[in-house]
Amino acid sequence: MTEDIMNVLSEFIARDILKQPSRRINPQDKLISSGLIDSFHLVDLALFIEDNFGVHIDDAELNASVFDTLDELVALVNERKA
Amino acid sequence: MNGKLESLTFCRALQRLYYELPDQTVIYLQHAGQTDRPISYRELIHGAAAYERALREQGIQPGEVVVLILQHGSDLIFSFWGAVLRGAIPSIMPFLTEKLLPERYRADMASLVDVTRPAAIITYAEFESEVCAALKPDTSVRTVMITQGVGVPEQPDFEMFGGMQRTPDDIVLLQHSSGTTGLQKGVALSHRAVFNQLRSYSQVLKLNDQDVIVSWLPLYHDMGLIAGFIMPILCAVPVVMMSPFDWVRAPYRLLQAVSRYRGTLSWLPNFAYNFCAQKIRDHHLEGVDLSSWRAISNCSEPVRYESHQMFLERFRAYGLRPEALATCYAMAENVFAVTQGGIDEALTVDEIDRETFQTKWLAKPAVPDKPSVRMVACGRPIPHVEVKILSSHGKELPERHVGEIALRSDCMLTGYYNRPDATAKAFLDGWYLTGDYGYMADGELYVSGRKKDIIIVGGKNIYPQDLEELAMTVPGVHPGRVSAFGVYNEETGTEDVVIVAEVDTNDSKERERIAEEIREAVTRGSAIALRQAYIVGPHWLVKTSSGKNARSYNREKYLAEIAGRPWIMP
Numbered sequence: 001m002t003e004d005i006m007n008v009l010s011e012f013i014a015r016d017i018l019k020q021p022s023r024r025i026n027p028q029d030k031l032i033s034s035g036l037i038d039s040f041h042l043v044d045l046a047l048f049i050e051d052n053f054g055v056h057i058d059d060a061e062l063n064a065s066v067f068d069t070l071d072e073l074v075a076l077v078n079e080r081k082a
Numbered sequence: 083m084n085g086k087l088e089s090l091t092f093c094r095a096l097q098r099l100y101y102e103l104p105d106q107t108v109i110y111l112q113h114a115g116q117t118d119r120p121i122s123y124r125e126l127i128h129g130a131a132a133y134e135r136a137l138r139e140q141g142i143q144p145g146e147v148v149v150l151i152l153q154h155g156s157d158l159i160f161s162f163w164g165a166v167l168r169g170a171i172p173s174i175m176p177f178l179t180e181k182l183l184p185e186r187y188r189a190d191m192a193s194l195v196d197v198t199r200p201a202a203i204i205t206y207a208e209f210e211s212e213v214c215a216a217l218k219p220d221t222s223v224r225t226v227m228i229t230q231g232v233g234v235p236e237q238p239d240f241e242m243f244g245g246m247q248r249t250p251d252d253i254v255l256l257q258h259s260s261g262t263t264g265l266q267k268g269v270a271l272s273h274r275a276v277f278n279q280l281r282s283y284s285q286v287l288k289l290n291d292q293d294v295i296v297s298w299l300p301l302y303h304d305m306g307l308i309a310g311f312i313m314p315i316l317c318a319v320p321v322v323m324m325s326p327f328d329w330v331r332a333p334y335r336l337l338q339a340v341s342r343y344r345g346t347l348s349w350l351p352n353f354a355y356n357f358c359a360q361k362i363r364d365h366h367l368e369g370v371d372l373s374s375w376r377a378i379s380n381c382s383e384p385v386r387y388e389s390h391q392m393f394l395e396r397f398r399a400y401g402l403r404p405e406a407l408a409t410c411y412a413m414a415e416n417v418f419a420v421t422q423g424g425i426d427e428a429l430t431v432d433e434i435d436r437e438t439f440q441t442k443w444l445a446k447p448a449v450p451d452k453p454s455v456r457m458v459a460c461g462r463p464i465p466h467v468e469v470k471i472l473s474s475h476g477k478e479l480p481e482r483h484v485g486e487i488a489l490r491s492d493c494m495l496t497g498y499y500n501r502p503d504a505t506a507k508a509f510l511d512g513w514y515l516t517g518d519y520g521y522m523a524d525g526e527l528y529v530s531g532r533k534k535d536i537i538i539v540g541g542k543n544i545y546p547q548d549l550e551e552l553a554m555t556v557p558g559v560h561p562g563r564v565s566a567f568g569v570y571n572e573e574t575g576t577e578d579v580v581i582v583a584e585v586d587t588n589d590s591k592e593r594e595r596i597a598e599e600i601r602e603a604v605t606r607g608s609a610i611a612l613r614q615a616y617i618v619g620p621h622w623l624v625k626t627s628s629g630k631n632a633r634s635y636n637r638e639k640y641l642a643e644i645a646g647r648p649w650i651m652p
Contacts, residue, residue: 034602044361047363
């Protein structure tokens with residue numbers, strides 16, 4: 001389950017946000033604090049998670065102190081799905 | 083409305099507003115997750131008076147520059163007007179975002195401080211050490227003032243304020259664009275220039291007592307600073323201010339605010355039309371009514387017909403009126419607006435023949451069965467602003483000929499602060515050369531391109547040389563062998579940035595590493611996410627005859643190459 005979510009999110013970020021479909025995102029890569037995902041795309045990430053996992057991430061939570069890596073993001077999704 | 087603009091200095095205008103309309107709410111300050119905070123003129127001036135006192139006690143003199151490094155919020159608002167009351171010259175610097183490298187931000191700040199020579203910097207306690215680390219031992223900055231150390235709001239004693247002694251031709255504020263190059267060119271505006279702009283612009287907008295401005299724009303940019311902050315406050319029109327940081331994460335907040343406060347006027351860069359249309363879900367629009375919105379001015383990047391259509395189709399069901407779509411061509415050097423279109427009338431759309439436009443620089447009306455381009459008019463010059471179109475030899479061109487847009491007005495900048503060299507270069511026989519290309523037709527201006535190499539991303543001006551410098555720090559990339567330029571992205575409605583770098587290696591792994599490091603260096607150094615770092619071999623880049631970077635040719639060559647088209651140097 002966790003692995004599935006990880007793969008889906010990683011693919012979405014590489015393909016739709018970074019426009020580098022072949023890129024691999026490591027579970028510990030910093031996504032927000034490194035600037036990998038710029039502020040214009042944070043809302044895409046939130047909408048994608050809402051549409052695909054039925055989990056709401058509030059806009060006030062779209063910052064590095066709530067999640068910064070895929071690992072942390074997957075944990076957040078799992079926690080809310082439960 | 084214009085009666086409020088008779089005072090020819092900011093401080094005198096504030097004094098009047100304070101005594102005439104003390105209880106009027108002028109700002110509704112929004113923060114995600116908090117209750118909106120209404121601020122009356124009384125509160126505004128009391129808050130500003132505390133900053134005035136702090137600046138005075140620190141020995142900051144009228145006419146000295148005060149740099150504000152603050153985020154959206156009451157500190158930024160009060161300190162700005164506090165500096166005005168003191169008679170000092172406020173200048174708002176973009177705040178450090180978490181992804182920008184601290185050393186990069188220090189370098190940016192050094193560019194600003196070296197040229198502008200401010201006497202004081204106001205920031206938060208958390209940021210004090212960062213600011214101090216960026217200052218050289220012989221710095222002009224005598225005080226780094228901490229917001230937490232400023233006293234409580236207090237009754238103003240206008241007679242004590244240095245701002246009361248300022249004259250209309252004194253400089254009232256500086257406005258910078260971002261990056262090393264932009265921060266070295268502060269647009270200095272006089273009280274008179276700002277009031278002249280507000281008088282003309284408020285007349286064109288038909289600004290009235292029913293108006294409510296809604297803005298998410300940052301105050302370090304002319305559109306946010308003038309249209310979303312100074313104009314509402316000096317013209318006594320309430321403004322709902324939300325944080326750009328909140329808006330970009332939840333664009334629906336703009337529409338909810340318009341609905342809730344019966345907003346009438348907003349200014350948006352072109353990309354925001356696409357952004358709102360694509361990234362707002364219906365459940366965030368429940369109960370939203372946009373029928374009060376009477377003018378949404380598309381401003382600060384090229385206006386796209388498709389962006390307007392997308393926005394209109396998405397929000398028409400929520401009461402958005404087609405006649406609310408407006409346009410504005412503006413620049414800090416003219417305080418703000420140069421032209422405005424679409425107030426109480428539909429925007430003019432000029433359909434022109436594509437080939438004549440591209441090859442002969444003529445905007446001829448389209449003919450059936452031939453490819454055309456839809457140009458949206460930016461409207462007519464506002465009163466006391468003259469616009470003309472110049473050929474490459476500086477001669478005035480007739481209607482429908484494309485050339486450089488030049489302007490002359492009663493609201494021009496005094497100069498680039500401490501940069502007489504840059505000021506002299508910007509003018510030709512008293513006309514300001516905008517660096518933008520366009521044409522006039524039936525009295526309306528159409529902006530069609532750019533002579534200067536500036537890239538506009540999301541309404542923000544980016545100097546390519548700053549990004550090239552960052553790319554050159556990557557091992558394997560050589561100085562002078564990098565070219566940065568913008569490529570329009572139809573989906574987002576703004577430009578993407580591409581960097582082409584020549585390298586000596588043919589090894590694909592090594593090239594990949596270089597591309598990745600260029601991306602990272604640029605993102606961490608400028609907060610710009612690249613669309614592509616395009617790695618090429620030696621002698622790929624086109625140079626001008628004088629050996630300079632020919633960015634527009636490199637852009638054409640790149641576009642041809644990725645589309646698999648041949649490219650021949652013109």
